[in-house]
Amino acid sequence: MNVQARLFTTVCLLVIMLFGTAQGQWSDPEAVTQINSSYIDKSPFLSFDGLTMYFSRQSGPGWYYTRIYQATRPVPNGPFQSVSEITTLNYNGGHVDSPWVSPDNRRMYYFRTEPGSLSRIKLSTRSAVTDDWPEGRNIEELNVLGRLASPTLTSDELTIVFSGSGLAGGAGGHDLWMATRVARTSTFGPAINLTGLNTASAEYHPSLSGDGLRLYFISNRNGLFQILEAQRPALGVPFGNPVAMTEFEVPEAVLDYPFITPDYSALYFTRDYGQGRDIYVSTNLVDPNVDPDAVAGDYYVNVATGSDFNSGMTPTNPFATIQRGLNAAQNGQVVVVAEGTYVGTGNKNLNFSGRSVTLVSRGGARATIIDCQGSDQAFVFQNGESQNTVVDGFTMTHGNSQTGGGIYCQASSPRIANCIISNNQGYYSGGIYCINFGSPTFVNCQVVDNSGTLGGGVRFAQSDGALINCLIAGNVSQNPG
Missing domain, CATH: 2.160.20.10 (Single-stranded right-handed beta-helix, Pectin lyase-like)
Incomplete structure (x- = not known):
């Protein structure tokens, strides 16, 4: 690649970084009908192998609190065929919500509300993928901050982003926070407020890409609930200005719970038309192997x-x-x-x-x-x-x-x-x-x-x-x- 070509490519990448994802990149959203019920279905997370959808359901038959479910399918991109509650994680004293599962399907991060207005991030670990999910332990170094929710991590589990409610040093009632660690078995270091993304309004329900370079979240800064996307060129540097993904907005529905797949091939989210939330999916029409933030190379x-x-x-x-x-x-x-x-x-x-x-x-x-x-x-x-x-x-x-x-x-x-x-x-x-x-x-x-x-x-x-x-x-x- 000659100098002029590399300069042209660099300019193009800067334009993309400044102005965000191009319109027309995503397909028309479709409801995930095999999962959606007459109740509230939310917090989708697709496993790294594409075979299991973890999600949460609220206000089901005979109960009110949110519980975590899973749906499985025999092949990636096929229809989900089996939906079941993960009963070993759920309990009757509060919400159990927002699952994030490791690439090997053996560790689940989630949050649970508990008596005393507590909301804690937990980690459930199982020895084999055929084992049940046990009740998770508290991630104490984070939970000491206050009311936390919606954990999302990089694929190596070294960076975590979550939402905090009313935490000291926050910009609004709900803010996005991030913490890192040097190894998966280490404790997380001090959490930092993502000040470049938070406003006096509300920012919450984040989804971090597997490489940690893109963050999707919900904000009502513009007077309506929108899915925002923020990008950064490398780990360890701040995210750029977030861009609203307006292609998913419809006037009669409220957007929530975005989730980006690890390979950028699909974006899941929920829509609420006034009769309960349903999970939708939109396919990336641009080859996900072509990263607009990638370094230009030969x-x-x-x-x-x-x-x-x-x-x-x-x-x-x-x-x-x-x-x-x-x-x-x-x-x-x-x-x-x-x-x-x-x-x-x-x-x-x-x-x-x-x-x-x-x-x-x-x-x-x-x-x-x-x-x-x-x-x-x-x-x-x-x-x-x-x-x-x-x-x-x-x-x-x-x-x-x-x-x-x-x-x-x-x-x-x-x-x-x-x-x-x-x-x-x-x-x-x-x-x-x-x-x-x-x-x-x-x-x-x-x-x-x-x-x-x-x-x-x-x-x-x-x-x-x-x-x-x-x-x-x-x-x-x-x-x-």
Whole structure:
């Protein structure tokens, strides 16, 4: 891609980011008739495999409180055939609502109202997908804030967005809040108010895309209840100005409960025509593999949709492995890697072969993981790479090599930015090992929880690399280093 073409693409992307989703992108909404009842059906969540719709139902036969249900189907995109209440989660003392289920179908986040005007986010965990859902435990570090509802997470479960009612520091009666954590088993850090999205009106019922780059929610800031979409180019930066999705509005119905599928292929929401809410679905008419926020590249890699026999030159015809993209790229070119976990041959011991190539993830380090699965290392730089060789936005984990579990750099000076090097092992260093007069630069990186014999996190031997705004923590070395 030449400079003029890349500049034109960048301008187009900025226009999309400023003005939002193009009208005509979505099909006419259709009611999900296999699920909808004569009662109030709401809070849809489609499982990552597309086979189970989790949702809530209120004011059913003989009871008032909201309860969580599930509907199943044998194939994705087919009709739902079986609807059942998840009785092990529900109780008669309050509402049980807003399910969000992990990609492996073993963890459900939801909220429950309890006596004393409490509304708490809970996490139910089951050992196998065939087990019943047990009653969830409170996520205490969040619930101490006050009345919380509607949890929604990134696919790696490291970022959570939820709505809060009357919380200190809020802009209105109902606000959107976000918290993050470094690992799925860790506690969430302090919640922040999404001040760029909240108003003195009400913002609630969020749905966060799996990559964390888009947020859909309800707001009545314009005098009616609308579905708003906010986007951001990368994790860790604020969302841009939200845009109303007016194509779903009809004067006789009230919109609520948006949910975006992980692959952006469909948007679910509810309409209330005055006789109870029903769940609707609209299909994305634009290829969901073409992300308008994606970095412009010369080659593309996607573990979910790619093949190393593809050309790799468009987001819809990507390679499957990262090394295939690096092999194709020439000096000055960019390889863009889609979100996902990259394992096995072609996704470790990655080598630029001395070329000045930029390797960048589309969704950031938390969404783009190089998992070495207990052997070898993520990257090897040993062919005189310079600062024009760039790695940006990856997690490198579970490496195990004598010369550094995450990165080995010999007489080379690449630039590594916005990366997480964690849970690696090695002899000379667990995370990063640089030798023989190289000068690599690390910017905005985290080197955490690595272990080694002579070095835990980072070891420079006859090298003078730079660490700029990096976090080095929790690393263990058997000997000083």
